[in-house]
Amino acid sequence: MDGSSVELVEEAKAAERVEKTPEELVAKAIAPVKRGFLRPPPLRPCNDVASDSKSTPSTFVKEKKSKRQLKRERRQEQKSALNICSEIAKTGNVNACPYNEKCRFSHDLEAYRAQKPADLEGICPFTSAEGACPYGLACRFSGTHKDGVAAGTLNLQKKNSEINGLNKDVQKLLWKNKIRFPKADAKLKLLGLLGKANSKIKTFEDKEEGDLTVSNGTHATNDNSCGELVIDSVNKVEGSPKMPEEDDVEGFATDEPRPMKKIKSATNEECCTGNADNGASVQEKDLGKSCTQIEPESTTDNIFSESDGSLKLHPREKKLIDFREKLYLAPLTTVGNLPFRRVCKMLGADVTCGEMAMCTNLLQGQASEWALLRRHSAEDLFGVQICGAYPDTVARTVELIDQECEVDFIDINMGCPIDIVVNKGAGSALLTKPMRMKNIIEAASGIVDKPITVKVRTGFLEGRNRVDSLIADIGQWGANVVTIHGRSRQQRYSKLADWEYIYQCARKSPEALQVLGNGDIFSYLDWNKHKSACPELSTCMIARGALVKPWIFTEIKEQRHWDISSGERLNILKDYVQCGLEHWGSDTKGVETTRHFMLEWLSYTYRYVPVGLLDVIPQQLNWRPPSYFGRDDLETLMASDSAADWVCNCLLFWLINNMVNLPNKTLAIDRPYFSLVIILLQIRISEMLLGKVPPGFSFAPKHKSNAYDRAENG
Structure with a gap:
């Protein structure tokens, strides 16, 4: 299709939007913007602009470099x-x-x-x-x-306001596999989950003589009767099983041989590491205790009778958390970093949770992964989310976090849909293996006195929901809270969440198990609707709604639609920049890291349509905004991706090099420049707050914020 044909299609779509009623637009999931703010159909670009445009994008394409070239550049940069x-x-x-x-x-x-x-x-x-x-x-x-x-x-303010940094001595012991996990191994032994992969380590332990020095300078006697083992975090991986089938419900076999190969570094994995640059902000922290310290009380609790295999552990007193009516900010990959959580706390969030961290990476002592567990003093109710495929890795990670971090609860992710996680048997792949789910939850809950929460999806395959059949068991296995995302793994983030199924699960849950719902909450009316429709639902978790408009927490608490101005939105971005500089640093690297993650956030915020511009309120999360003018130039700059319909490509460099307001003119560019224009507009916002971008700067959003347009596998 040539350029003129594309323009004709765009003109027809724009004319169709103008002619349809607000109700018809809502039925088609198009935001019903008032006609006075809609942009007219785009003008066809002039020939000289069109001819020059063919060579422009090539200057913005990031050059692909070999590993050797990147290494050479790093060495030159160091010098x-x-x-x-x-x-x-x-x-x-x-x-x-x-x-x-x-x-x-x-x-x-x-x-x-x-x-x-x-x-x-x-x-x-x-x-x-x-x-x-x-x-x-x-x-x-x-x-x-x-x-x-x-x-x-170190600056005392930063040192006192952020905690949960990995102690360097503990990190070195993790690198060398010289840390014991007595509670985890005792629990795994009780459950019969110590497989053959640990036999070599146990044999090595039996040959050792004398005392073992632990990281805090104390000594512990090598007593294998308590199940104390040396961690095997480097030579053992979670494995890469085949893609799980729906009918595969076998649990983790006690005699299953575990792979013995070296783990590859997962620093660049999309879902696992989140923000690798966080590692630069990790500060040393000594809690005065080690993850290898053996408590006499735990030893007595873990004694069990060999003759009676059904005898369970002595019940522990859990420090339960009442999540009812609390506003819960979901763990969000990449964007849900500490500065973003601080901003949400300022706007009314009650509960915050860190980004998902992979158990194997934590047990390897990866600084970038441990940075995901950082906590700010403003987060008064804070949890961390971990993800693992096997009971032993999860149990040992839970014990390590319990000893080295200050958290209020630990969440186990059993719903992540990302391929790299599912292919390892973790995340939503566990929904196909209920026995392994049972072993993981039982092992984790029997180690710590903090609440263990679980996040799941409705099922693995579309149309084959299975969480309702497991909801009662999840409570019996030891979980205190379960969060249900109303989509299957196959749906990813396409289509609307199935809240009726969430209600069904909440009504089937035991009284002691709190059930939280998650999916498509974008206003206080959505919150009220779900809470009133199912009183058994403890609260609702807010995820992408907070990415698009973090002031949703204020709207829910004040029970109003906040017609926020562009100046107020800019002030929120300024608060984020301030928090980012405090977290990542005020040097050049810290400034550029702050810029990068702010741009990641801006790749979501452009989807917000101001309340005063809508014919029907409130906005729904799946609505696609049309091309529209804002009430001022700054609001126009923060508008939707349809800015490609009015920014002429001859203005691209002008947008970056000049800090002036945008003219309200109806200009247009070709479709291939769509993502380029949006990135440049976002970069211009970042320059308002963080100065000029450095030479050679490039940015591409890590995640696709609008997943409703294409229903993958749904």
Whole structure:
């Protein structure tokens, strides 16, 4: 189809939108924007613009580089004067680095000052705290430092406000497989879940003599009767089983041989690591105890009779959490980072949960994965979400988190639909193996006194829901809360969530098990509707609705539709930037990391249509916004992806290089420039808050925010 044909189709669609009534538009899942704000059909671009446009996108395509070239560039960057040693940047003294000439970073202060990018507008996010800015000269706001560069260590405000950083000593022990998990192994032994893969390790343990030194400096006697084993996190993987079938319901066999191969690094895996750059923000934290410390009470609790295999563990007193009526921000991959959660807390969220972390990566001591467990002091009710395929990895991860982190609950993800997770037997693949679900929940709940929660989908295959048949068992296995996402794994995020099925499961659940619903909540009316339709439902989890408009928590608490202005939305972005700089740092790397994750968030927020522009309120999450004008230029800039219908490609570079308002003109570009224009508009917003993008900057959204347009496998 040529360019003119595409334009004719677009004109017909635009004319059709104008002619249809609001009710007809809603029936077609199109946002009914008031006619006065709709953009007219796009004008055909002039010939000179069209001819020049053919070569423009190539300048924005990211060059594909080999691993060798990337490694060479990293080494050159390390030798660059801009890669200044952090100790020298903090103190301003070239003799402050303990490594001297062996340091791999630059010690040339004069060269660094000559090449350092200009300071950003605003003040340093660490100026109000005690002590010096932890980034010193490297801070992009160094001109606002009160006493210049003063000697000091870490900023006390940041150190006290964020916790759950992995202790370096514990991390080294995880790397060397020298950490014991007495509670987990005792529970696994009781359940008969210690397979043959552990026999070699146990034999090695039997040959050891004397005491074993643990990470906190204490000694523990090697007593195999308590099931104390050395963790085998590097040489053992979760495995890569075949794609699960619906009829495969066999559990985890006790004598099943486990694969013995080295785990590949999962830093770049899309679903597993979330934000790998978080590793730079991890601070050392010592809780005064080790994950290998053996408690006498736990040993007595784990004693069981060999003659009576049915004898269960002594029941533990759980610190139960009442989720009823609380506003729960769902764990969100990539965007649900600590700064975003802080913003949602400011806007009214009650419960927050960290991004999904893979058990195998946590047991390997990966800093990027442990960064997903970070907690801010503002998160008064906080949980972490983990994902694993086998009871032993999940149980040992739960014990490790219980000892090293301060969390209120631990959530086990049994609903993740991503292929890389499902192919390993984790996530929603567990819905096809109820016996393995049972073993995982029983093992995890028998180790810690914190509540164990579970997140599931309705089923694995479309039209074959099975959670209702497991809901009673999930409570008996030891879970305190179950969250049901009203879609199957096969649906991914296409089609609307099945809330009737969620109600059915809630009514079947035992009284002690709290059931939470999840899916398509985008206004306080949606919240009220689901709560009133099923009193057995404890509360509702809010996920993508919070990504598009995080002020949904304020709307629910105040029971109103907030017609938020563009200035108020910009202030929310400013709060996010402030939180991001405090979390990732105020140096150049921290600024660009903040920019990256803000752009990821903006790839969702453009879908919001202001209340004052709609003929029918409230907006539904599956509505596709048409091309429209905002009530001011900033609101227009924050508008939907149909900006491609009015921004001329001759303005692309102008949008980046000029900080002026957009003209309200009806210009158009060809369809191939659609995603390019949106990214440039988002970059322009980021430049308002974080300054100019660096040379060679490129960005592509990691996730597709509008999944309703294509129903994958549904």
